Amino acid sequence: MxxxxxxxxxxxxxxxxxxxxxxxxxxxxxxxxxxxxxxxFNRLFGRQKPVHHILGGGKSADVLLWRNKKISASVLTGATIIWVIFEWLNYNFLTILSMLLVLGMIFQFIWSNASGLLSRSSSKVPRVKLPKELFVNVAVSVGNEVNRALEFLQDVSCGGNLKQMIVVVLGLWVAAMLGSWCNFLTVLYIGFVVLHTFPVLYEKYDDQIDNFVYQVLEQFQNNYRKLDAGVLSKIPRGSFKIKKDE
Known part of the structure; x- marks a missing residue:
């Protein structure tokens, strides 16, 4: 046992x-x-998903992330040409539109008359007609983006997060300063170039960018703590009391 x-x-x-x-x-x-x-998960702005998924995951995300370099380069080149025409060559939209309409009318006039003289039978001249769905889709897309921006600003203002509120206010202040230095078209072009280049750079060098941003934020926090300990904490604060009616 x-x-x-x-x-x-x-x-x-x-x-x-x-x-x-x-x-x-x-x-x-x-x-x-x-x-x-x-x-x-220690990514910029708390990002937990790939950049392609954050940008929508469609064709627009492929263009912004340079999945097809020819299409992305052509889009950026087209935007640069438009900016050069309106900003450096001092053309306005009405001038460009009138010149294009005149060239189109001259082309159609020559086509319709030359075809009758050469073949003795007038051929059908091609006509340009934009579909109605194009304007509807553009209007709906612009409206959705405007509503999304307004919803974001209202969420920030009503959310009670002071840091996020300060960041958004500083961003709007920087946008206002840029608007005072250059015109609206240049601001749009700068924003387009940044939007067209920053996502692909961030996708390629995300670790380095995240580390740099967090180091900068940590440095700002340390400076704020020193400022708070040396100056802000020593500022006397008055006590405001509401006297009750006896």
Missing amino acids: SEKAENLLNSVAETLAERGSKHKSVSFFTEETSETVSAK
């Missing part, structure tokens, strides 16, 4: 030791994975 009891105790001790070692290994693994997951 004593040998059986000793064997039983030894088996129980071995099972407890195995369970303890398994529990330690599992907890160590979960801690390691949680650290790696938190490190992966």
